[in-house]
Amino acid sequence: MHRTETRHVSVEAHRDKVRALLAPLLTEARVERLPLLDALGRGLAADIVAPLDLPPFANSQMDGFAIRSADVPDGGTELRVVAPVPAGASPVELAAGTAAPIMTGAMMPAGADAVVPIEQAVPDSFPVPGEPATVHLPAAAAGTFVRDAGSDIRSGELALGAGTFLGPGQLGLLAAMGYTEVPVRPSLRVLLVTTGDEVVEPGSPLGPGKIFDSNSTLLESAMRQAGLQVTRTGVSADQPDELTELLRRHGPAVDLIVTTGGVSKGAYEVVRQAMADHDVEFGAVAMQPGGPQGIGSFDGVPVLGFPGNPVSCLVSFEMFLRPVLTELIGAPAPRPSVRARLAAPLTSPPGKHQVRRGTLAPDGTVRLEGGAGSHLVHALARSNALVHVPEGTAVLSAGDEVEVWIL
Incomplete structure (x- = not known):
């Protein structure tokens, strides 16, 4: 039976719950070779x-002449040119008093311990192979332009x-x-379910009180970008029995169920109702947007219930599911995190971790896009970063530093 938390838990505490929920998926059997x-x-x-x-052998870093450094005094000297060493060849030992034309990446001859670039030679070109020739070379210390084995x-x-x-x-x-x-690690299989009587598929007639479903496209694209295999069911109406049947039909084929909407405390919260007889906890995280969250299991399949507003569900994915996947299975790559200076002041609820959307500029400043509202999809589309205002911070001024995750 689902449980309801009355207090706000921290972002870190909820992320720990998500980690514990998904950790059992890491078993020896869940490894594949590709x-x-x-x-x-x-x-x-x-x-x-x-x-x-x-490298597996010492090789030349430059096109030039392989030499024994002890053969060349400080003022340079003339050396007899021997057979060239092309890349991929196994050269003979370099005799004292000689220089071997050598190509970049070619194996150093035994006895040679330095390379003089062709540009420093006189003449500064390789002689015709097989014709007698000498070259004047400057001194070079042992190890010069040599890539040592290992x-x-x-x-x-x-x-x-x-x-x-x-x-x-x-x-x-x-x-x-x-x-x-x-x-x-195999990519996880996710069942993505968007709920709501007010939500219709893009391309359908938009009646009074209806909105087009952006959550499914928003989350599926984020999940696919993160390497997840997504099964998308379309919009589920606010009928608990229908949602329960849908989850039972698709649940056995996936590793994780993610729902959007129906997790708050309203009268028609379908996900809460459908999970009434399952081990799912619903509560509030001290985060804006994305406070209402659900977590648990449905018939043994892990479940994450995200809020229904578009920005809230994406922020939930970025704050909880994506980083936990990175920690547990190594993919996707972590979001790059940098420090940036605010281009304008902001306010934040002191008891919540606020995640604002913004544009990070080349000069290291970040401009907020739109307000704090969780419905501002256009502002999200203009953004290239998430701006973090930690719990306990109520006011920041222009020029103050913040943590920014680059999207």
Whole structure:
């Protein structure tokens, strides 16, 4: 049977509840191995240890001449040019008193310990291979323009930790180490249900007292962008029995149910009514917008109940579900968090964590878009950031610093 909290809980406390609700989904059985490119945007499921040194051999950082540094005095000297070393070749040992033309990335010959760039040579061009030639080179200390074996990572070192978000850089590292596939956490399957007698699908006739459903598109796009697999049912009317039947029909095929609307204390709160015989808690989080929240399980399937106003439901996703997914499964990537200066003053309820929408400018200032209202979809569409005003802060002046999450 659902429970109702009478006090406001903090944002952090509710996020802890969401984390505890979803943590059981992380089991050994819920790991899959994917080819590297198919793993883009996923969270790494296990530690990855480097199986070899990177680079695997000492190589040249420049096009130039490989030398023994001891052969060249401070004033420079003339050296006999030997066979060139192209990238991919396995060169012979460099004899004393000689210089080998070497290409960027090519293996350093045994005995060579420095590279002189071609631009510093006289003449500053490579001789024709096979023809006798000499070159005048300046002195170079050992290690100059040489990439040592293992200078990036050593064999046996931790390359990527479990929970790492797999972007292009991480997949590139795995490829450089010879991996063709990687263990990842599967993306969660989410049932998204929007409720409300007043809500109609876009494209339908808009009668008196009706509004078009923006929540489904808003949340589904946010979820898909975060890597979730979304099943969208369309708008569910304010009929508890119909909602219960819908959840029972789709619930067994998903990992998580997310509803929007019907979680406040009004007379027609359909989600509350449908959850009456289930372990779901409804209460208020000390946050504006997005205060009313539901959390629990329906027939064993985790449930999150978000408020019905569009901005409220998106802020709920960004504050609770998205960061918990990042913590637990490594995906999506965390929102970049920066400090920015307010372009104008603001006020905030002192007992709530306020989340305002804003535009972060290149000069490090953030301009608020619209007011604090949870219905301002146009202001949300103009925004590129969420502006955080922590609980206990009632007034901030222009120029004051705030935490900003970049969208």
